[in-house]
Amino acid sequence: xxxxxxxxxxxxxxxxxxxxxxxxxxxxxxxxxxxxxxxxxxxxxxxxxxxxxxxxxxxxxxxxxxxxxxxxxxxxxxxxxxxxxxxxxxxxxxxxxxxxxxxxxxxxxxxxxxxxxxxxxxxxxxxxxxxxxxxxxxxxxxxxxxxxxxxxxxxxxxxxxxxxxxxxxxxxxxxxxxxxxxxxxxxxxxxxxxxxxxxxxxxxxxxxxxxxxxxxxxxxxxx
Numbered sequence: 001x002x003x004x005x006x007x008x009x010x011x012x013x014x015x016x017x018x019x020x021x022x023x024x025x026x027x028x029x030x031x032x033x034x035x036x037x038x039x040x041x042x043x044x045x046x047x048x049x050x051x052x053x054x055x056x057x058x059x060x061x062x063x064x065x066x067x068x069x070x071x072x073x074x075x076x077x078x079x080x081x082x083x084x085x086x087x088x089x090x091x092x093x094x095x096x097x098x099x100x101x102x103x104x105x106x107x108x109x110x111x112x113x114x115x116x117x118x119x120x121x122x123x124x125x126x127x128x129x130x131x132x133x134x135x136x137x138x139x140x141x142x143x144x145x146x147x148x149x150x151x152x153x154x155x156x157x158x159x160x161x162x163x164x165x166x167x168x169x170x171x172x173x174x175x176x177x178x179x180x181x182x183x184x185x186x187x188x189x190x191x192x193x194x195x196x197x198x199x200x201x202x203x204x205x206x207x208x209x210x211x212x213x214x215x216x217x218x219x220x221x222x223x
Contacts (some may be wrong), residue, residue, distance in 0.1 A: 070198035078148075078186030080141065084112035087142040092168045094121040094132075100169055107176045108167070111149065116164060127170030129154055134168065136160035148182050 089108065093101035105118045121127070130152035135143035136159055143165050147153050150167060158166075 068196040070193055070196075072191045072193050074189045075192045076187060076189055078145075081145045081186070082141055084108075084145070085114065087145060088114040088116050088164045089142075089146060090116040090164065090166045091118050092121040092166055093119070094125055094127040094168050094170050095173070100173070104167070104169060104173075104176060108149065111176070111179065113146075121168050123168075125168070127168055128172065129170045130172045130174075131170050132156050132166070132168040134158045134160070134166040135164075136162065138163035139165045148185050149176050151177050 091101045091105040091108065101118050101120070105115045109115050125132070131150045131154070133143045133146050133150065133153045134156045136157065139160070139162070140157075142163060143155050146165060146167055147155060150169075150173070152172065153167075
């Protein structure tokens with residue numbers, strides 16, 4: 001038996017069967033591409049939006065990290081110090097120079113200070129510097145004032161309860177400062193750092209340790 005070749009009508013039927021599947025595949029590919037493009041575009045928009053919002057956050061973080069201010073102000077040294085006529089000082093001689101305490105006490109009295117005891121140093125300490133100014137908490141400002149009159153003096157907090165001070169003259173003492181120099185120093189403005197950002201490493205003027213008698217040697221002296 002012989003078979004006949006398929007005719008044109010049969011070919012058209014087979015082509016018609018394949019066409020719907022091809023369309024479905026093409027539509028699926030188109031949807032995938034469209035979804036991918038939409039997803040990529042949404043990511044770009046989201047990233048751009050996040051980047052715009054992050055800028056203020058960065059700025060606020062930087063402002064938070066800024067150090068606290070340290071402001072330098074000008075102060076007058078003598079503004080908070082007492083007047084000489086309100087300060088009582090004992091004057092002691094810690095040297096072997098006779099009459100040193102008496103002469104210095106007369107000079108300080110002439111400057112307005114109230115004079116207490118004039119004698120040799122009761123602690124019998126060797127004071128190699130110009131002087132020691134001994135004081136307690138109540139006499140802190142009085143001691144600072146005296147340090148402008150006795151240049152080079154060391155301030156020593158000895159823990160006394162009253163507001164008197166001791167001016168103890170040492171080997172390097174020469175004379176009481178001229179009143180004009182004292183007035184100039186007390187009135188001369190000086191810069192002082194203040195504020196939460198300032199360093200606290202600077203030692204106060206009266207940071208000396210309380211005086212003790214340990215290790216001190218007796219020196220012959222005369223008031």
